[in-house]
Amino acid sequence: MTKKILKALAGEKQKIPPIWMMRQAGRYLPEYRETRAQAGDFLSLCYNSELAAEVTLQPIRRYGFDAAILFADILLLPQALGADLWFVTGEGPRLSTVQTKLDFANLRKPEEINETLAPVYETVKILSKELPRETTLIGFAGAPWTVATYMVAGRGTPDQAPAHLLKNDNPELFDNLMNLLVEGTIEYLSHQINAGAEVIKIFDSWAGSLKGNDFDKYALEPCKKIISALKGKHPNIPIIAFPRQAGDRYIGFAKQAGADCVALDESVSAEWISQNIQVDGCVQGNLASSHMVSGGSVLIDETKRVVKALSNGPHIFNLGHGITPEADPKNVQIMIDTIRNAE
Numbered sequence: 001m002t003k004k005i006l007k008a009l010a011g012e013k014q015k016i017p018p019i020w021m022m023r024q025a026g027r028y029l030p031e032y033r034e035t036r037a038q039a040g041d042f043l044s045l046c047y048n049s050e051l052a053a054e055v056t057l058q059p060i061r062r063y064g065f066d067a068a069i070l071f072a073d074i075l076l077l078p079q080a081l082g083a084d085l086w087f088v089t090g091e092g093p094r095l096s097t098v099q100t101k102l103d104f105a106n107l108r109k110p111e112e113i114n115e116t117l118a119p120v121y122e123t124v125k126i127l128s129k130e131l132p133r134e135t136t137l138i139g140f141a142g143a144p145w146t147v148a149t150y151m152v153a154g155r156g157t158p159d160q161a162p163a164h165l166l167k168n169d170n171p172e173l174f175d176n177l178m179n180l181l182v183e184g185t186i187e188y189l190s191h192q193i194n195a196g197a198e199v200i201k202i203f204d205s206w207a208g209s210l211k212g213n214d215f216d217k218y219a220l221e222p223c224k225k226i227i228s229a230l231k232g233k234h235p236n237i238p239i240i241a242f243p244r245q246a247g248d249r250y251i252g253f254a255k256q257a258g259a260d261c262v263a264l265d266e267s268v269s270a271e272w273i274s275q276n277i278q279v280d281g282c283v284q285g286n287l288a289s290s291h292m293v294s295g296g297s298v299l300i301d302e303t304k305r306v307v308k309a310l311s312n313g314p315h316i317f318n319l320g321h322g323i324t325p326e327a328d329p330k331n332v333q334i335m336i337d338t339i340r341n342a343e
């Protein structure tokens with residue numbers, strides 16, 4: 001039996017597409033909130049392999065998604081590279097910043113990350129034993145640009161201005177940081193694959209703020225380097241790239257980067273995706289995550305529209321971005337029933 005997600009990634013069109021959701025283990029689920037409280041806080045949960053595996057499994061038990069995504073965070077890599085990291089409740093992540101040559105010199109080497117990240121690899125090992133046979137295990141990392149935006153600013157920023165400034169004012173330092181992140185990401189993902197991850201997803205949440213040559217240099221090129229290194233070591237590993245908000249740069253991205261699938265956010269329509277992206281192979285997306293909050297007949301109609309528009313080629317059903325804490329768990333079930341019970 002080939003798993004549904006792996007079939008889609010191999011280019012197979014399926015009558016009922018496989019389904020999973022970004023942030024499917026998260027605060028909208030009461031069982032997640034309970035386990036997080038048991039762990040103490042978010043980062044303690046990420047580094048507690050047993051509990052991280054437990055929250056990864058929760059949405060699989062509740063909904064029977066076709067994929068489980070490792071419970072961790074893209075900011076664990078900067079932490080393993082030596083940045084301080086903490087989360088302010090209700091506000092988001094905070095990190096020590098990398099803005100000078102000295103800040104950069106204080107970071108660790110790519111091969112030194114594994115001691116800090118060992119519990120994450122252990123979570124992957126537990127999951128590969130405990131997941132149902134039909135469920136695919138997805139490992140992930142942030143793309144270098146997105147991770148760099150947090151490392152430079154020390155927090156999330158609406159326009160990624162601090163990272164744009166550093167890349168323009170001190171390109172040598174910024175390129176050094178990007179190269180370190182490329183190498184660190186290869187190391188991190190390679191260990192996840194060795195531990196049992198069956199698919200890798202690369203999250204470039206802020207790719208949309210890169211235009212023109214910058215997009216090629218800081219979104220496409222790093223992604224290409226990571227994918228080529230991973231496929232060199234693990235020839236059969238399927239890879240999903242997510243250059244969020246890339247707009248017309250979504251066109252040809254998977255091919256150029258060497259990815260098996262491109263994930264798309266909801267700023268592009270499913271009909272446009274079908275015509276411009278799915279012609280090249282598997283796509284993932286792209287129901288607006290706001291429907292998980294608002295529900296109703298619009299949720300059903302929009303779910304059907306996405307499935308129909310992408311029914312002519314390989315498709316993995318997902319949201320355009322992560323499900324939010326305000327989402328109603330009942331709406332997730334309605335979405336799944338709409339997809340799986342479609343006549």
Ligand code: CP3
Pocket residue numbers: 021022023024025026027036042069070071072073074075091092093140142156203205322
């Ligand atoms: O998708 C999953 O279910 C797997 C786990 C996962 C998390 N973060 C858990 C998480 C994944 C794949 C991520 C990726 C991630 N983390 C991204 C890229 C995708 C995206 O959403 O754009 C980014 C930018 C981050 C960084 C990050 N982590 C931010 C900005 C925040 C705070 C915002 C928020 O939603 O609270 C986090 C925290 C975070 N990561 C939570 C979870 C479940 C919420 C923490 C909590 O439980 O309090």
